[in-house]
Amino acid sequence: METSVTPKVNRRTKIVATIGPGSESDDMIAKLISAGVNVFRLNFSHGTSAQHAKVAARIRKQSVIAGQYVGILADLQGPKIRISTFRNDSVDLAIGDSFRLDLNLGEGQGDNRGVGLDYKDLCSSVEPGDILLLDDGRIRLKVDDATASVVDCTVVIGGKLGSRKGINRLGGGLAAPALTTKDIADIDSLVEVRPDFVAVSFVSSEEDILQTRDLLQKHDLNPGIIAKIERAEVVADENILNGIIRASLGVMVARGDLGVEVGDAQLIGIQKELISRARQMDRVVITATQMMESMIDNSMPTRAEVFDVANAVLDGTDAVMLSAETAVGNYPVEVVKAMADAALGAERQAVTRTSRYRLDRQFSTPQETIAMSAIYAANHYDSVRGIACLTESGNTPLLMSRLSSGLPIFGLSSDAATLQNLCLCRGVIPLFFDASAFKKEEVDARAIEFLKDGGYLQRDDSILLTKGTIMGRSGSTNIIKILPVL
Structure with a gap:
């Protein structure tokens, strides 16, 4: 685009x-x-x-x-585990009431004594003493007994229970695929x-x-x-x-x-x-x-x-x-x-603009080294107004975004899928820039001109730029520069 x-x-x-x-x-x-x-x-x-x-x-x-x-x-x-439906769409349950979850009850057969299920494995997944949470925990049932097709419960926390409400177990474990x-x-x-x-x-x-x-x-x-x-x-x-x-x-x-x-x-x-x-x-x-x-x-x-x-x-x-x-x-x-x-x-807040994350660990790739160095340098040089990252895969701006900074990371790419994926990365602004349209020696100046024309940079700012020696190859980022905006 x-x-x-x-x-x-x-x-x-x-x-x-x-x-x-x-x-x-x-x-x-x-x-x-x-x-x-x-x-x-x-x-x-x-x-x-x-x-x-x-x-x-x-x-x-x-x-x-x-x-x-x-x-x-x-x-x-996903596998939302739900009860079936009631005759009158909902029932009122009081603390101490007995209530049955019954695989044998069909649609519209539920009442204040029990209701059907759409999850056949529930009966084999619970045991006496378990707490079942219905309707996002608004209703709580304690399991008294479980057979092959029925789970008998006592209401611990009551209220109105409607049809098709979800079921969870306190502590988890109802693991449908x-x-x-x-x-x-x-x-x-x-x-x-x-x-x-x-x-x-x-x-x-x-x-x-x-x-x-x-x-x-x-x-x-x-x-x-x-x-x-x-x-x-x-x-x-x-x-x-x-x-x-x-x-x-x-x-x-x-x-x-x-x-x-x-x-x-x-x-x-x-x-x-x-x-x-x-x-x-x-x-x-x-x-x-x-x-x-x-x-x-x-x-x-x-x-x-x-x-x-x-x-x-x-x-x-x-x-x-x-x-x-x-x-x-x-x-x-x-x-x-x-x-x-x-x-x-x-x-x-200042805490969102600085980070000591990764300063005590070794880097494993040139990309990671460049990405972390760029953010560290940008955070410690007042003239830098942002980081221009020429990227194919989007991995370098993603790595940069893992470190806290108050500066924008401009993800410059001609790959539409890469730019779309960068929509979720904190601090990254995805922008279409086709470096292949320019001579190799012109790319840096053209990138700065592009950002300046877009209103992101002004004259006398500095921009930190990262790219690969071989333009157009994914995973090749190995260059970092600090450039003036003229």
Whole structure:
């Protein structure tokens, strides 16, 4: 996508916004891009593949009009374990009530004594004393007995329970396969959507990521795969977690189901650990779920929500995500602006601009050496106003973005897929620049001229530039220069 219009961006943290009935029109997508959305999420728990393909086409059209790169994230539904339906859509449960989860009950047969299930392995997955969490933990049941087809429970925390609500077990362990039949069918349909990223729900091992990648590659698709961390047993096992992170482009701290399984009191520490671990392993990280939930119905966030976004930014998250706020909320544009303001406020703090990360370890490749040296030099030389990274694969700007800095990283590439992937990297501004169009000795000056014309640099600034001796070859970055802007 070549365009003479370039984005003027000073916010480093990226914003992911979920598309839904409240935001799927051309006009609203354009407004959301203008407000600060970097990546749009298509939630495959809702809608058809044809609908998602139409929305994806609108996003691409509006991103071209806006003159900036905007990513598309296809979020697979995964194996959400749910109860069946009630005769009257819901029941009221009181503490101490007996309640049965029964495989023999069909659709519409549930009442205040019990309800059916869509997960046949539940009965063999629980034992007396387990706590089952229904409707995101709003209802809690203690397992009294489990047979081949029935789980008898006592209500520990009551309230209104509606049809089709999800079930988790406190501490995790209800491990249905990550890819369902629906997910596999949805992957087949992605040839029409051609997303830049695919999120896999309820990942339990790196094999889930590898399976997803194989299914995508059968359709000649190679999007970045984001592993949604939602299972308590995954965060409890360092080897499993590290394997998942290594196999993925990045992870999503999916705080809904994860918070239900581990408990909200434990979630904040886990969030910080996941962000830190992902960055240390050179992976991107998205923080998600209920970040500005009150703005579904209100035009302003609560102070606690602003603090929640800011806390994730201070921890180093690459992106923060909006779900229902933009999908079905009444104030989609306002919530994006509020999130952008919260992120900018946090980024003004000194802790987000300096980093001692990696200063005590050896580098393993020329790319990593150049990337880390560039950020260190830029952070310690006042005249430098940014880093221009000529890149083929996008790996060098990704590595740079793992270190804290207040300076923009300009990812300059002629590869569309690389530029789209950089939409998620903190602090990286993806810009189309075809170095092959110029003589080798002209490239540096042309890159500076390009950034100056785009309003990113001014005369008498300095720019730090990285590139490879052999232009056009992926993985060849081995040159670093500090150049004046004339």
